[in-house]
Amino acid sequence: MRVLITGGAGFIGSNIAFALQDEYPDAKVYILDNFSSGHFKNLIGFKGEVITGDIRDKALWDELRKRLSFDVVYHEAAITDTTVTDQKLMMEVNADSFRYILDSALEWNAKVIYASSAGVYGNTPPPMVEDRGLEPENVYGFSKLMMDHIAQDYMERYPELRIVGFRYFNVYGPRESYKGKTASMIYQLAVKMMHKQRPRIFKWGEQKRDFVYIKDVVKANLLALEKELSGIFNIATGVARSFNEIIDILNRELGTNLETEYFDCPYDFYQEHTQADISRARKELGYEPDFSLEEGIRDYLKYIKA
Incomplete structure (x- = not known):
């Protein structure tokens, strides 16, 4: 098996x-990244090959199709900073370049598993279901x-092409530290509190998120590799938890008693409450999250401390 992972x-x-x-120790894995937000230290111990390039570069995809072929493409490359307001750049990187990937997959007859986002739901009422509340x-x-619209168009036009989209909710876990200010609040709060600094969150900490541990996200991606299906799925726990609860868990796990400092949210747009309906992923993928928020944070702290 030959696999390409963008991002x-x-x-x-x-x-x-x-x-x-x-x-899959016999698989040949290639990584494509422009290292604008990824980091080489995330790949220490990786035994495959790395191709440096930008997914917006059509010539790059033309060259890849000439030289290589793949059975599976995991498409994770994107601008993930939700505060970026350059509309043209965001659309070119995240949407337009996706067509190059799907056209290449058609030529290779490769399965495509790609990263979508819970951001598609905006502030519509939870629980979020895949076919509604897309605002x-x-x-x-x-x-x-x-x-997602591009993917659905290709699914309809090329039913033989397997395309799986994952709307990730709030993912946290090892190897996110190089994301800087866009790393999860769980990571940022944990590091701050490990240094005995008071946690700071938006008033009044009751905003809720469906936090999903990276090991459950990886589990979903491996399930998609094994299943012969196409579709778009929510990947989360199906349970919403507040930022205040995160701080309570961290205080308990770290043996601290740090008081929260609240401040005004500076953003015009902000999701107040995300919670996924994961029944489609359960039924069609066989996906079931293994980690509650408490279990995920407990496991993650071992990595952060190390």
Whole structure:
């Protein structure tokens, strides 16, 4: 099996790469990344090959089709900073380039498993279901929704092509530290509290998110590899938890008693409550999350401390 992972030096992509290396030792894994947000240290121990390039470069895809072929493409490359407001850049990177990937997959007869986002739902009432409430609040969420539309168009036109889209909710876990300010609040709060600094969150900490641990996200990606299906799926836990609860869990796990400092949210757009309906992923993929928020944070802290 030959696998290409776009954005493979990033958070989710690098975790998928190492999972494939462990679960499919005979597979040949290639990573394509422009290292704008990914980091080489996420790939220490990776035994495959790295191609440096930009997914917007059509000539790159033409060259790849000449020289290589793949059985599976994991497409994780994207602008993941939801505060970026450059609409043209966001659409070119996240949406337009997706067509190059799908056209290449058609030529290779490769399965495509790609990253969408819960950002497509905006502030519509939870629980979020895949076929409703598609009202993104920012251009990031819009670009991901347009990816889903492109994917659905290719599914209809080329039913033989297997395309699986994952609307990730709030993912956290090892190898996200190089994302900087876009790393999960769980990571940022944990590091702050480990240094005995008071946690700071938007008033009044009751905003809720469906936090999903990276190991469950990887599990979903490996299930999609084994299943012969196409579709778009929510990947989450199906349970919404507040930022105040995260701080309570961290205080308990770290043996601290740090008081929260609240401040005003500076953003015009902000999701107040995300919670996924994961019944489609359960039924069609056989996906079931293994980690509650408490279990995920407990496991993650071992990595952060190390």
